[in-house]
Amino acid sequence: MTTPREELLPATRRALLHRIATAQTEGRTPSLVASVARDGELVWTGGRSMVDGHAPDENVQYRIGSITKTFTAVLVMRLRDEGVLDLGDALEKHLPGSGAGEATIAELLAHTGGLAAETPGAWWERTPGSTRPELADVLGEQPFRHPVGRRHHYSNPGYTLLGALVAALRGAPWEEVLRREVLEPLGLTRTSAQPQAPHAGGWAVHPWADVMMPEPAEDLGLMAPAGQLWSTTADLVRFASFLVKGDDRVLGADSVREMRTPSAPSQPGDWDRTYGLGLDLLRWEGHDLAGHTGSLPGFLAGLWVSEKDGVAAVALANCTSGPLVATLTADLVKIVAEAEPRIPEPWRPLPEVDEKALELTGPWYWGTQVLALRLTADGGAELGPLSGAGRQARFRSNGDGTWTGLNGYYAGELLRAERRPDGSVSHLDLGSFVFTREPYEKGAPVPGGVDPQGWRGFE
Structure with a gap:
């Protein structure tokens, strides 16, 4: 039956x-x-x-x-x-x-x-x-x-x-x-x-x-x-x-x-x-x-x-x-x-734009590894490598400009944007890891500092 x-x-x-x-x-x-x-x-x-x-x-x-x-x-x-x-x-x-x-x-x-x-x-x-x-x-x-x-x-x-x-x-x-x-x-x-x-x-x-x-x-x-x-x-x-x-x-x-x-x-x-x-x-x-x-x-x-x-x-x-x-x-x-795999829910845009959150999206660098931060339709965020394996995590907004990790290595860890005196974003801090807009960005508070001679070739 x-x-x-x-x-x-x-x-x-x-x-x-x-x-x-x-x-x-x-x-x-x-x-x-x-x-x-x-x-x-x-x-x-x-x-x-x-x-x-x-x-x-x-x-x-x-x-x-x-x-x-x-x-x-x-x-x-x-x-x-x-x-x-x-x-x-x-x-x-x-x-x-x-x-x-x-x-x-x-x-x-x-x-x-x-x-x-x-x-x-x-x-x-x-x-x-x-x-x-x-x-x-x-x-x-x-x-x-x-x-x-x-x-x-x-x-x-x-x-x-x-x-x-x-x-x-x-x-x-x-x-x-x-x-x-x-x-x-x-x-x-x-x-x-x-x-x-x-x-x-x-x-x-x-x-x-x-x-x-x-x-x-x-x-x-x-x-x-x-x-x-x-x-x-x-x-x-x-x-x-x-x-x-x-x-x-x-x-x-x-x-x-x-x-x-x-x-x-x-x-x-x-x-x-x-x-x-x-x-x-x-x-x-x-x-x-x-x-x-x-x-x-x-x-x-x-x-x-x-x-x-x-x-x-x-x-x-x-x-x-x-x-x-x-x-x-x-x-x-x-x-x-x-x-009969699940039919995905239709894509829908966010109901409203949070300009400060939108400013954080896109590529970020941890050392030389590039990751991307995306906002999701449920009001959260995702951070993960652009390709290949690596640490991926979902985050829940805390409503005060910070985010709490929900899974993986960053579960329970706090993500926050550190800003310069003029209000622009300097870097992301995630459980003491510093994420910058450029790899080893000059002027950013990268632990250990950035070599003043910068990038170079080798003969």
């Missing part, structure tokens, strides 16, 4: 259907459903099932496992934006006595806090949360496996701590805070901590025979912020759009961009993958993706979004193991992005 909203080309729809059908068959999963959104609009859904006689659609709930962590991260970022906490704060400042308080909030978000990957004792995903009534039961006597802040080590207990932090600072249970502050404002009406009909049941498929066994669906208790949620592909592609554009009722565009910025070292053996603040970051066959995957006994989930391509994809399956949903979901983004 396919359900187009904004028509994709027939060949694209068939390629998407073929990809999920192959994943469901070869992955031997009882059912699988996937959705694709383009520029925030759901444009395709496909479902496959060999269990109950009909294919699931975009409104059937599946358990999404660790995609829950991204929702928890959004709650923490809201607290930061409100000034309740700083990401550099040690956890102990806001949640004393946890036993892991030396890790900072940012380190917990990025899985660099050094905590163990799992809880001590019984397999937490298949045991009731009531068996872990206190944080001490989640962390154990030796919660750390690595020095704090030194490496990326995925930690489920780390997100339990973040959920406890949210509950403590809000004075309400994590689930209630999530519903009030994220789910309801974003219209995610089919995302919940407990399953709501229609929903899929979780299954284990025998590795050596085509037979199945139902998996338990436990309430995870304190571990809920790490993996409790149930959701649908329709809700999740809407959430994926929020993770790109932001929504001022929940988190602004700058904050979700910060979540998508690498905050952890590349994962060992996988230099194309790193982690932001509650988001996995992946370079997949030429496409930069942000999202998360999830698994719990009986369920697999994947969500990826490409900001550049304007495409998001989600895939959900009800089996403990089988289809590689991370690869499947990345492939769905790639299929649409390459078969």
Whole structure:
């Protein structure tokens, strides 16, 4: 079954259907459903099932496992934006006595806090949360496996701590805070901590025979912020759009961009993958993706979004193991992005001219390297080499004649124009680098000075 909203080309729809059908068959999963959104609009859904006689659609709930962590991260970022906490704060400042308080909030978000990957004792995903009534039961006597802040080590207990932090600072249970502050404002009406009909049941498929066994669906208790949620592909592609554009009722565009910025070292053996603040970051066959995957006994989930391509994809399956949903979901983004590349927005001139900013455009020299500064239609600026490789950056105007770098080497650095007494521009200062209108321009404050004999030949 396919359900187009904004028509994709027939060949694209068939390629998407073929990809999920192959994943469901070869992955031997009882059912699988996937959705694709383009520029925030759901444009395709496909479902496959060999269990109950009909294919699931975009409104059937599946358990999404660790995609829950991204929702928890959004709650923490809201607290930061409100000034309740700083990401550099040690956890102990806001949640004393946890036993892991030396890790900072940012380190917990990025899985660099050094905590163990799992809880001590019984397999937490298949045991009731009531068996872990206190944080001490989640962390154990030796919660750390690595020095704090030194490496990326995925930690489920780390997100339990973040959920406890949210509950403590809000004075309400994590689930209630999530519903009030994220789910309801974003219209995610089919995302919940407990399953709501229609929903899929979780299954284990025998590795050596085509037979199945139902998996338990436990309430995870304190571990809920790490993996409790149930959701649908329709809700999740809407959430994926929020993770790109932001929504001022929940988190602004700058904050979700910060979540998508690498905050952890590349994962060992996988230099194309790193982690932001509650988001996995992946370079997949030429496409930069942000999202998360999830698994719990009986369920697999994947969500990826490409900001550049304007495409998001989600895939959900009800089996403990089988289809590689991370690869499947990345492939769905790639299929649409390459078969139907985004149509660029029409070029439009700036609504008004800032004469002082216009004066800064054109070529500038850092030493002998020539770069160009351009004003952009969004009111920002870009600086980069005229040709070849080199440092490129986008800048946001601060409204006072200065600009702040948004990406790359100059992210967070200040760009300002230094002027002569007569008001003309002498040079640009960018994080102590001096950019002049001529290479090693005489009279400009080039560090180290300019040879008084100037340029010369050689015989």
